[in-house]
Amino acid sequence: MDLKKLASRLIPDDDLPSLEECEKAYPPRVLKEGAEVTRLAPSPTGFIHLGNLYSALADERAAHTTGGIFYLRIEDTDEKRKVDGAVESVIRSLRYFGINFDEGAEIDGENAYGPYYQRRRAKIYRAFAKDLIERGLAYPCFSTEEELDEIRRVQTEKKEITGYYGKYAVWRDRSEEEIYAALEAGKPFVVRLRSQGDVNVKHTFRDAIKGSITVTENDQDVVILKSDGIPTYHFAHAIDDHFMRTTLVIRGEEWLSSLPIHIELFKVLGFALPRYGHTCSLMKVDGGTKRKDPELSLDFYRAAGYYPAAVIKYLMTILNSNFEEWAAKNQGEDYTAFPFSVSKMGKSGALFDLDKLNDVSRDELSKLSPEGMYGFLNGWVAEFGTDADRAHFKDRDYIIKILALIMGAGQKKRRKDIERAEQGVRLIDYFFDDAFSPEYSFRFDGKTVNDMLKNFADSYDENDDNSAWFAKLKAAAAAAGFAAENAEYKADPSAFKGNVSDAAEIVRMAVTGSPNSPDLCTIMGILGRERSLARLSAAMRAE
RNA sequence: GGCCUUGUGGUCAAGCGGUUAAGACGGAGCCCUCUCAAGGCUCAAUCCCGGGUUCGAUUCCCGGCAAGGUCACCA
8 A cells, every 4th residue: 555645645734844844843952960841731621720730839840849841731632622711820820829830831931842732733743643654653544433332332242442453443454445435435534543562561661650550552543633633632742742852741640541552652753752750639538438629629729818838838748748847847948949859749649638738828827927918818808808808908007917916926926817818807807897796695694794894994094004904804803703813713613703714705705706816905905995995885785 | 340550547648577657737635824826745546458478577479358540533
């Protein structure tokens, strides 16, 4: 059979680049020894979740800790998956979490290895497909979807391996006449690889994350060019990662099973195989079992006001479990200084642990200055807050005073009350009269409450310092029937209505609407005399 | 079902033939204390099962079992 003629008939394009031109256009990168070139290659659905961030972070760290390149390639070979604005959305979401690309789709600067949209690289794929056909390593297949389904049905029934291989590869060895007849009839076709592999042959393969794994040779005549002339993922992957000079392919472990295909493709194409690292996916508990979690969209964490640096830190602890220890030893150092290692990545899928994320978040946020916290909260409020929130945040000085208290600024040990912006903003609501709607739940009878509140209100002086303030609280408590000193109370509980804590709780409830709060004296100072006293009397009336 | 991967406390995990089997989150308790938070201290809790190999297996081998992934003209 005249393969050259067949190739021209199948792929008639007369403007394809030559193979040599491709090699010349995308020369090996000049980088220092050991530098990794990694990439994030999403399909443009625009949806990214925590798992994607996790894997993007691994790619980014692998590249940037070695002085390499991290780029963004868009795998848009499937028209159905395309969503408008998706690429910008991916870039924006990742940037929010501090992940930046060196090159790639929609990225300024060096585009030497582009285009980075696969659809715009059609000519390159077609050139190589044509070459494969000419060399007898690929061939047209006219099987219809129904025929393929029927093959699969028979194979399933006979308990054989499903797929297009061996005797089931019905177009693999058709005669010239049959092929041209189908072509004349205008039947649509795909281009398949003429696999040279043998499933009975196994090789051990070194995965950068999983270590030694065994791979079976591929014997499937996989589709490399779909009937619309666009390549499948497999084919595009081999060509793109070769010409974009990727050194380390980090991708989800769902790709492990198609690794044999990729190995064969690189081989027939004459390309050197990059290194691969297959990550395990983040899971979440769902109905008692672990599973991949598709729902945790990054936008959800943004809207909930998670602190980007905390999310990254949490992810780093899952990526390299020695990160936490390193971070503890190197307080103040940026996570980018951590010697990240792909080989230290976990081999089994980690369960997403919200408690842990929250803990890391509180910890990270507690390190901010009140001004820094204001900036973070204000950013969230601007985008996700209510109109009332935005009005409150106009008074920067007032908020910062509150934050200094809430965060324990100036103390040797900071408080860790704020875990994310949304919760933090709600936490300070009681400092604003229009957001203060207490549901009093006093544990004492009306008279006791009123006595306590009135006694304290009468003696309150906004100029008192903390100890004077507390002395007055104790005096008011004693007058209302509480024990002024804890020791007295412990000695004879039955003689009192309660101890100072109980008395303080009444005042706290009146001022903040909650039995718990940071230092009450300071809170009243921030509110000011007038509003503090108003709250005390409002609580009295409520009784 | 075939194939691949994984299997250490509730969770994330160190560990790589001999350890009292780290640490962190979470839980319980105590201390501190005007409450809360923070902090300090203490406690409970783990090597999937069965065979080997070995003087000795969490660690090596072989079988189970369980979980996850994958078997497309989707990536």
